Amino acid sequence: MTLDFTKLDGLVAAVTVDHVSGRLLMVGFMNEEAWRKTVESGFVTFYSRTRNKLWMKGESSGHKLVVKEIRTDCDQDALVITVEALGPGVCHEGYESCFFKRLDGGAWQVVDQPAYDPKVVYGG
């Protein structure tokens, strides 16, 4: 289960996809420790580039991502992880997917409906 962490300064991109809808939920990054922890725990664990630490997705919100299938690409420097999302959405802004903005006429437009109230989950 080797991966190539050299191309991105110790990280690989990890894309999560919903196991039922096939919808792309979020893109995160893993270092080798986060990758090992994801496989061992069965919960998607990223490396937070802004906080410089491991980050099990959902550790504060409870919206964890249960690993169903893991794929890698030809170069073994990216991952697609099919997941069961615990909770209504993965995005801290209240949406099912972090990709709720679409390019329309040269500007980003919010095109999804909120799935939950982030103030209730994360505090106001």
Place this chain on the structure above:
Amino acid sequence: MTLDFTKLDGLVAAVTVDHVSGRLLMVGFMNEEAWRKTVESGFVTFYSRTRNKLWMKGESSGHKLVVKEIRTDCDQDALVITVEALGPGVCHEGYESCFFKRLDGGAWQVVDQPAYDPKVVYGG
């Protein structure tokens, strides 16, 4: 159509998804120039980290990726681009998707069937 290129040393991750099947095809990276070129040309253009240059996907194989929809995430540091793939597959190893290997019993196993012969397209 602003993006945050600061978190990844001038790059954003760009995930391409097939417009009919919804299948995740490949993950690449774009710098600001590649991003602008993608929007202006309507063909997915990456920044090659190994070759340090812009790379319109399919420029040698003809297997270009026609942009159908572009989404960004909450942080505006990643893209999901829905595409029409010209040609049988995006992977230079002959597969429809670059993600043709699955983690099974702690090892990567090829689980997809080849979609074309890469020797015919790229030379032997």
